[in-house]
Amino acid sequence: FDLSYVIDAYKNLKMGDKFFTNFFEKLVGVDYIRQDIIAGKSAREIKEKWFCDVLRFKQQRRPYLLY
Numbered sequence: 001f002d003l004s005y006v007i008d009a010y011k012n013l014k015m016g017d018k019f020f021t022n023f024f025e026k027l028v029g030v031d032y033i034r035q036d037i038i039a040g041k042s043a044r045e046i047k048e049k050w051f052c053d054v055l056r057f058k059q060q061r062r063p064y065l066l067y
Contacts (some may be wrong), residue, residue, distance in 0.1 A: 003033070003043035010037055 011021050018032045028034075030053070036046045 003046055007037055
């Protein structure tokens with residue numbers, strides 16, 4: 001997933017807080033991505049931040065994988 005498109009849209013549309021709806025956070029599952037985009041962090045910085053979450057999720061799901 002490439003966040004740079006979301007970051008570019010946020011910057012170029014100049015909608016402020018209206019850009020992010022509640023549905024956005026439901027899709028991504030956390031609020032820090034929205035906060036980091038508003039704070040001006042790069043896609044790379046945000047991706048590095050969620051890397052640990054992805055690893056944890058992969059560990060948690062392992063017992064439920066069928067194949």
